[in-house]
Amino acid sequence: MTPADLSSTVLHAVRRAVDEDALRAPVPARVRVERTRPGGRGDYASAVALQLAGPAALPAREVAEILRVRMAGAPGIGRVEITGPGFLNFTLDAATDAAAHSALVHQVLEREARYGHGDALAGVPLRFSHAPEVRAAVTADAVRRLARAQGASVRISCDGACDPDWTRLGITGDAYARPAPVPPAEPAPAHSPASPTEIRPVPAGAAAGELLARLGPDATRWGLLRPAGHDRAPLGDELLVQGEGNPLFLVRYAHSRARALSRGAELLGFSGGDGRGPGNTQDADEAAFAEPEALALLAAIADHPAVLAAAARHRAPDRLARHLEAVAHAFFDFHDAASPLPVGDEKPSAAHRTRLALAEAAGTVLAGGLSLLGVSAPPYL
Template sequence: MTPAELADSIVAAVRDAVAGGELDVPVPTTVTIERPRQPEHGDYASPVAMQLAKAARRPPRQVAELLAARLRTNPGVAEVEVAGPGFLNIRLAGAALGGIAQAVVRGGAAYGRATTPRGLRVNLEFVSANPTGPVTLASTRWASVGDALARVLAAAGYEVGTEYYVNDAGVQVERFGASILAALRGEPAPENGYHGAYVAEIATRVVAANPGLEQLVAGSGGQVADEKALAVCARDGVEMMLAEIRSTLAGFGVEFDLWKSERSLHEAGELTAAIEELRAKGHVFDADGAVWLRTTDFGDDKDRALVKSDGHPTYFCADAAYYRDKRRRGFDRLCYLLGADHHGYIGRLRAIAACFGDDPEQTLDVIIGQLVTLSRGGVAVKMSKRAGTFLTLHDLVDAVGVDAARYSLVRASMDSSLDLDLDVIARQTNDNPVFYVQYAHARISSLIRNAAALGLATSADPAFDVEAVDVSLLTHQREVELLGALGELPRVIESAAALRAPHRIARYLEELAGTYHRFYDSCRVLPQGDEEATALTAARLLLVEATRVVLANGLHLLGVGAPERM
């Protein structure tokens, strides 16, 4: 019996009590199931009686006793105790607890995932770095976390659309073009321009793609030639840089459903349409020759300009148009994953949502991630050979590989800064979390191969009958602990999705790996010497395979490989 099945049993007990006239409460669709910290308190606990007591107009313990009496008739439940103010402490029957292993193997790659869609569409925007340079180390963290969060949300039953917002309009594009043009002329980058060897590389490629550019670069045509050369450098430079960003992220295992161009919003008249809609809703006013959005009505610290006095739209105007565009494409909830320097965007985006008539609590999530730094042996790694002034995704991957990079970046909460020691995360020892988890999977895969070599039935055999295994034999304390841990994956996925916290998956996997290693050290799985395989051997092999499935499923949610050999 999985925790979800136990929750269904408790809901059924409430429903029966209501039908029998013992309780007068709304029947919940689901209830909370927890694992007690102390094993002597049972396999699972639920506070459902305390949650229903007010509606029932009865003391929580009295409600708990009513539900406990009904649960005790369930053949999968061995014991129910009412504890404290009204907790239900539940111990499952041996076969019911062992049934978790059967459910995991039966579910395979689908185990842990929601069985029914939620009917909610979530738009997840992350990375969205300007196409004016390589993917930085900070953006690498957003790539790892964002992709993992998209996978977790999908596993929890949401329909997820991922987007990269391409800032291909505005001052930064002009500066990038000017920097490329300066590199072609052998001049220093302009003030506030872009530096690093990559600028010279892009400049060389721009010239190769535009044979007539050299004459314009020479500047013999005066201002017109300069403007043409600048336009070509900006246009092609951004396209080439964006192509490199796409390739870099794909190599990191990150793909986007949509690369949304800011320029396309301008060209399609979306900014004007957004202003008109906001004006019709009464939130736009004109002052000092500019057009403003009255965001202070919705908690922003000041009103925001939509169009400057020179007639040019602001970045904020594009943000408003982009929000409107996402909502018009049918997304129910918009999730933005932004860097530490974007904290001020929270109030602005919430105000935009409110001005369009939405409740920000229902339609908007803004997640602010903190910075990441690299060190080696305690000494900071400060400079990229190619970028010159900042570290890149390539720097990290070249040092430790994709799996170690992705796992190390996602295992910490986004609201905490992160210092990665390259020596630690490249090390193949148990103090390296990604190795610890991947090694558990590889160790199990080796055990299963050895079992097959001994002629023992495993799930790799198409004729293997999961239901025929006597899982009631799994009664050792370490077996019970491992079964309980395996049953937690659906709840962990649900929690990670609800809190937008994929690092919870990583921490769960590390705990599971530790639980498995303790089980393996205490419970011999394969027969040795002339020993015959027994029913307990088959049960433990099923438990081992279930652990492999959960480790693989969890690693997949993080975009990390589950190696069979290490």
């Protein structure tokens, strides 16, 4: 069971409680679940009962109990407990969880770069405007890519002349449109497509040509997008350092290492899953999925769709950049704990194939995320 599956299960319990008149409160659009912190109970936790307690005019623990009884025995959930002032803690069913992990890896490898793309903004026409400044232009372009990956139609306008050097940063002219005229007597509401949302990050303090000459397109885009829009963007030579202290290098190196594992496995005559091709996880080794480092990497991969949706909704590509860093760190922890490739005289086993499939899934997530940021993901570094 992925975090998204668990969130849907909790939301279904809320709807059921409201429909049965056991709970009188508005049903939220979504329910947030998080990995339990060290020392906590279960695998995941949610504060939804505390959020509903006020509107329901009930103590949070009573709301939690109403939801607990409606989730007990749900597929994939082994145990539901209430802790503290009303937190719901979930322990997943191990057998179901292993099947879900296998299905998750298969889904990632099957969808490839489109894993995590969704319909959260399907049919929504969005318009953005930005100042004639390189960081604003790159941010608007990344927001456009993220929103389109969630089904939105997006157009961008610039408040001044576009810099020709922006094309070298992957910003294409077909993304731009002049704002539709609005009659003075009937101004459009702020959410109307005729009233573009302004994208105004802290300016870079340098022109595109200067940054490209010094950093190149990939480091320039990463350097402009990695910090939150309200923070200054550090654009020094640290973006070019070939070391794990440079987050851009870390993410791209993790991707290239995942691709190297696939090439190494091919030379040894096996591949991820059950040996019949990448993504085929029918013969997955449950013990390999249960290793702590594997579970951490699986959790990061499972979070990817929610991160993409949130980055699009909040116009915050920095959220995706930080998530890719988390996936890269989890990948290296996993890689160092148990090799996906046989060592010495070892023969390829189900555990090796399972680890390889998971490593390939991580590489796929990293490549897809970098693409949405407009940064290349070379197979060799």
